[in-house]
Amino acid sequence: MDFDFSALRQQFPFFTAHPDWIYLDNAATLHKPQAVFDAMDQFYSHQNSNVHRSAHGLSQQATAAFEAARTTVAQFLNARFPHEIIWTSGTTAGFNQLVFGLMGPVLQSGDRVLISTMEHHANIVPWHIHALPFGVELDVVPLTAEYRFDLAAFAELLKRRPKVVSISHVSNALGHIQPIADIVRLAKAAGAIVILDGAQGIVWEKMDAQALDLDFYLFSGHKLYGPTGSGVLYGKTEYLELLRPLLGGGEMIKTVSFSGSSWNDLPYRLEAGTPNMAGAIGLAAAIVWLQQQDIAAMQQHKKALVQRFYQGCRQIQGLELLSGPTTNAGIVALNLKNEHPADLATLLDQQKIAVRAGTHCAMPLFQALNSKGSVRFSFACYNSFDEIDRTLTALATAVELLTE
Ligand SMILES: Cc1ncc(COP(=O)(O)O)c(C=O)c1O
Numbered sequence: 001m002d003f004d005f006s007a008l009r010q011q012f013p014f015f016t017a018h019p020d021w022i023y024l025d026n027a028a029t030l031h032k033p034q035a036v037f038d039a040m041d042q043f044y045s046h047q048n049s050n051v052h053r054s055a056h057g058l059s060q061q062a063t064a065a066f067e068a069a070r071t072t073v074a075q076f077l078n079a080r081f082p083h084e085i086i087w088t089s090g091t092t093a094g095f096n097q098l099v100f101g102l103m104g105p106v107l108q109s110g111d112r113v114l115i116s117t118m119e120h121h122a123n124i125v126p127w128h129i130h131a132l133p134f135g136v137e138l139d140v141v142p143l144t145a146e147y148r149f150d151l152a153a154f155a156e157l158l159k160r161r162p163k164v165v166s167i168s169h170v171s172n173a174l175g176h177i178q179p180i181a182d183i184v185r186l187a188k189a190a191g192a193i194v195i196l197d198g199a200q201g202i203v204w205e206k207m208d209a210q211a212l213d214l215d216f217y218l219f220s221g222h223k224l225y226g227p228t229g230s231g232v233l234y235g236k237t238e239y240l241e242l243l244r245p246l247l248g249g250g251e252m253i254k255t256v257s258f259s260g261s262s263w264n265d266l267p268y269r270l271e272a273g274t275p276n277m278a279g280a281i282g283l284a285a286a287i288v289w290l291q292q293q294d295i296a297a298m299q300q301h302k303k304a305l306v307q308r309f310y311q312g313c314r315q316i317q318g319l320e321l322l323s324g325p326t327t328n329a330g331i332v333a334l335n336l337k338n339e340h341p342a343d344l345a346t347l348l349d350q351q352k353i354a355v356r357a358g359t360h361c362a363m364p365l366f367q368a369l370n371s372k373g374s375v376r377f378s379f380a381c382y383n384s385f386d387e388i389d390r391t392l393t394a395l396a397t398a399v400e401l402l403t404e
Pocket residue numbers: 027028089090091092093120122123168170171172197199200220361
């Protein structure tokens with residue numbers, strides 16, 4: 001399959017409506033192809049009714065579409081069973097359910113959990129809320145001098161016998177791809193349960209949960225061309241069975257009396273209340289759409305965008321690049337010496353170039369880097385080389401202005 005850039009870009013209504021914007025904030029959220037809008041519109045216009053509840057035909061149609069969406073995700077991740085896909089509202093919600101659910105059945109006072117310096121707050125704060133107050137202790141894998149995951153230090157920390165290892169596939173702040181195959185292999189050999197935060201990795205490369213022998217994997221629909229408010233917590237059946245539900249209410253129960261309740265089977269046990277039906281259907285449509293594209297060519301294109309941008313940045317005096325150009329999933333973080341990242345981002349915004357400035361929900365990372373934050377340029381398959389060149393010109397002008 002050839003990579004037809006303009007045919008791809010045309011599928012994103014945002015860019016037809018707003019050709020003047022250069023959108024380089026893709027790590028925050030992606031734009032969506034028309035196919036996702038169509039699937040959600042079809043659901044609301046023709047099938048809208050509540051799932052799993054009513055005997056009428058409409059509800060049955062909605063249930064069929066909703067469960068077909070679950071199967072699409074299960075096949076995409078190569079899960080063994082559709083019930084290993086738990087719908088969430090996103091990675092953050094998934095982590096809160098997961099950490100809460102592990103407490104008691106898996107984690108008790110005195111147990112250790114191992115994360116890394118590069119984690120997003122979604123893989124830090126839920127541990128603070130749900131685990132640390134009950135005596136669980138967190139260990140943190142440091143960075144190498146090149147701001148990469150320190151595999152040797154990781155192997156050393158595994159000697160402390162963490163019960164759980166929870167690591168992001170791709171750093172949302174730096175774009176660095178973690179050595180997940182080694183991480184999973186070493187963690188398993190040390191007897192730990194492995195959680196992979198796929199929020200940034202899911203769009204970078206296809207995940208095979210069985211081949212990688214993942215115990216848990218989380219991602220957000222909106223970072224995979226799908227709608228906001230949709231997401232997935234994947235888990236192996238035997239581990240999902242252990243989780244205590246965080247949310248109680250309709251659908252997640254078998255029986256309820258005033259003295260207690262018994263819980264439903266998977267996946268419903270972990271999906272209390274009316275689910276985000278259109279969101280699940282939209283997310284499945286995004287996956288189907290993605291599978292119709294040349295994913296390898298899209299990845300190549302993204303790599304080329306990073307190289308071009310990185311080389312261009314090297315020509316601009318005063319810029320400090322925090323991200324490396326290789327083993328990078330399409331994110332470049334940089335700073336202008338002695339300037340606040342927000343100033344650079346504001347000047348770019350005035351040129352209609354959307355980037356993000358700050359600590360990117362990774363405050364501990366920037367504490368480790370002894371930095372107040374960065375300007376983050378994050379690329380997607382629908383960005384063009386022309387956009388990179390225009391951004392570099394705008395960046396050079398902004399740097400000139402700020403350093404005058
Ligand atoms: C690595 C990583 N983990 C978790 C999250 C949280 O995702 P969400 O805000 O969609 O819940 C993000 C979002 O940026 C992320 O990049």
